[in-house]
Amino acid sequence: MGEAYIVEAVRTPVGRRGGGLGAVHPADLGAHVLKALVARSGVDPAAVDDVVFGCLDTVGPQAGDIARTAWLAAGLPEEVPGVTVDRQCGSSQQAVHFAAQAVMSGTQDLVVAGGTQNMTMVPIAYASRQAAVPLGLTEGPFAGSEGWRARYGDAPVNQFAGAETIARQWGITRSAQEEYALTSHRRAIRALDDGRFARETVAYGSVTADEGPRRDTTPARMAALKPVLEGGTVTAACSSQVSDGAAALLLASERAVTTHGLTPRARVHHLSVRGEDPIRMLTAPIPATDHALKKAGMAIDDIDLVEINEAFAPVVLAWLAETGADPARVNVNGGAIALGHPLGATGARLMTTLLHELERTGGRFGLQTMCEGGGQANVTIIERL
Numbered sequence: 001m002g003e004a005y006i007v008e009a010v011r012t013p014v015g016r017r018g019g020g021l022g023a024v025h026p027a028d029l030g031a032h033v034l035k036a037l038v039a040r041s042g043v044d045p046a047a048v049d050d051v052v053f054g055c056l057d058t059v060g061p062q063a064g065d066i067a068r069t070a071w072l073a074a075g076l077p078e079e080v081p082g083v084t085v086d087r088q089c090g091s092s093q094q095a096v097h098f099a100a101q102a103v104m105s106g107t108q109d110l111v112v113a114g115g116t117q118n119m120t121m122v123p124i125a126y127a128s129r130q131a132a133v134p135l136g137l138t139e140g141p142f143a144g145s146e147g148w149r150a151r152y153g154d155a156p157v158n159q160f161a162g163a164e165t166i167a168r169q170w171g172i173t174r175s176a177q178e179e180y181a182l183t184s185h186r187r188a189i190r191a192l193d194d195g196r197f198a199r200e201t202v203a204y205g206s207v208t209a210d211e212g213p214r215r216d217t218t219p220a221r222m223a224a225l226k227p228v229l230e231g232g233t234v235t236a237a238c239s240s241q242v243s244d245g246a247a248a249l250l251l252a253s254e255r256a257v258t259t260h261g262l263t264p265r266a267r268v269h270h271l272s273v274r275g276e277d278p279i280r281m282l283t284a285p286i287p288a289t290d291h292a293l294k295k296a297g298m299a300i301d302d303i304d305l306v307e308i309n310e311a312f313a314p315v316v317l318a319w320l321a322e323t324g325a326d327p328a329r330v331n332v333n334g335g336a337i338a339l340g341h342p343l344g345a346t347g348a349r350l351m352t353t354l355l356h357e358l359e360r361t362g363g364r365f366g367l368q369t370m371c372e373g374g375g376q377a378n379v380t381i382i383e384r385l
Helices: 026-041 066-073 091-105 124-132 146-152 159-169 174-193 219-223 254-260 285-296 313-323 343-361
Strands: 005-011 050-054 082-085 110-118 243-252 266-275 305-308 365-372 376-384
Touching: 005 026, 005 254, 005 343, 026 066, 026 110, 026 243, 050 066, 050 091, 050 343, 066 082, 066 110, 082 091, 091 110, 091 243, 091 266, 091 343, 091 376, 110 343, 159 313, 174 219, 174 313, 243 254, 243 343, 266 285, 285 313, 285 365, 285 376, 305 313, 305 343, 343 365, 343 376
Parallel strands: 050 082, 050 110, 305 365
Antiparallel strands: 005 243, 005 266, 110 243, 266 376, 365 376
């Protein structure tokens, strides 16, 4: 099997809900990073075999195969196709997997992978309503499925309930969650102030930096918030932010690297995805990481940097407890609690940040994972070249 190389990776700044990117069509967000990707890599866009993009809630402006729409909106060649992937929050990480697998198989040589999401235009309330209603009602993706009800009963499929279940099972207190959230903001602010994101981001108009990190966040402010669920411990402060943004990567075969004179920056070392309990939903990164390390013949201490999506603080804290990973190597520049989580774009955003941070620090191996709807988790291990 051939190698898959990462040649280039770029992202927009992540915008807050209703912020500087809120009025930008998601296809235009995608087009923005696609144009930057082509320009920075120097690749002939007509040589690209496919464009694979992640996106959730593909209704309204996000409908109609937005991967294809974004490529065309960027003014790029019509002969290049596009396909949109939905593996929930891991959609654009899965896009990277599909792109890498196409290159490794030898059936394609140059594939763009990425994602775009405008959660301001397609509000989170829509997705939350679809995910949180009890089974048996007239709404929701599982309503009316006799097979689902026979297997899982009428329990509501709710990410906040999943986060609370994790907190109870692992004994994660509210204060521990808030301490972690505060660390995420502080790390993100340090990264912004040190210019760590400068190489990976391409400004969109006046939006030149991530809008999510809060410099005025304090333990007292966090403690004053009400839990999302009555009697719970998870608050908005310990949850990922509703956001807008896009990211894209160029993956190439060894043949393409030679033919097009490209400079690979990393190689894809391992790709896998696993599933677990879809009701608890958010714990799949734990068995998925164990599975990936065993398949790769590695230990967690072999990994220099980790990006695990901060959907909720308990997700990361439980993962840390089970894997024994060094917290100093995990989400070193903050995560979705501070930087935001534009659902379909986050996987590619994390990979872009992971690549650049490996280069900045001189690390060799980076691991990315994230919890996903349906109780799933992708794991990608890359090796910096």
